[in-house]
Amino acid sequence: MVRRTRAEMEETRAALLATARKVFATQGYASTSMDDLTAQAGFTRGALYHHFGDKRGLLAAVVRQIDAETDERLQAISNAADDPWEGFRRRCRAYLEMAMEPEIQRIVLRDSRAVLGGSSPEAQRHCVASMQGLIENLMQQGLIAEANAQALATMVYGSLAEAACWIAEEGGGDARLAQGLATLELLLRGVRRSR
Structure with a gap:
């Protein structure tokens, strides 16, 4: 051998x-x-x-790889923004827009959910923790209303994740993306502190 x-x-x-x-x-x-x-x-x-x-383990590894790349892309959006609120808003919008990318749509949002039951608990915790850090920063700057940052991060991440899956469903397409983005703006206006 x-x-x-x-x-x-x-x-x-x-x-x-x-x-x-x-x-x-x-x-x-x-x-x-x-x-x-x-x-x-x-x-x-x-x-x-x-x-x-096995095949399922291979799918899980592919999903982890795509998730890591997605996280890097989202972090780059946040890092590139001059205004922290705009960086947060653009990051949330980009997450929904990624639901239209064929690889993410098919592998992460459809097949992963059907075969693996969705994101792993570790991936979900990572996403919530990342979102929580952004929210805590926005609270410290007085840009969003005071709340429990972990609870708000969980709700925002959960909303984005479910909306992305909804957009990615067969027949969803551009119309669902437009509806999701419009609804996201409504959600974000609800947490933004009035100036």
């Missing part, structure tokens, strides 16, 4: 993830054959099972 180096193992894992992302995004989880996927990646089913356990 040939022993593979750590670098080779990481390359195999990365190739399987990249192939799975492409195939899950175009064909969907249910229609993806593990034999076809591993053949496209140039590996055996054994490599997939070694790195991810």
Whole structure:
């Protein structure tokens, strides 16, 4: 038996993830054959099972990867804003707009929910904690009404997550995105402190 180096193992894992992302995004989880996927990646089913356990484990790893990239994109929006309120508002809007991106729509908002039951508890905690930090900052600056920051973060994140799934449903499209964005503005006006 040939022993593979750590670098080779990481390359195999990365190739399987990249192939799975492409195939899950175009064909969907249910229609993806593990034999076809591993053949496209140039590996055996054994490599997939070694790195991810099974098809469901591979989907979970792909979702984690996309979630991490999404988080980076959202953080960049917040960081680039000169005005903290506008950064928060743009970040919330971008989250809903991402529901229209085919890869996020199919893999994260449809297949992940159907197969994995949605985001992992760790991912949800991370999102709420990130939102809480933003809200605490806005409260300290007097831009939003005083409230329990964790409770408000949980409600805002929960609203965004459910709205994104609603937008991503089959037949949702641009009309639902427009409705979601308009409703988001109403929600955000409700927490903004009057000047």
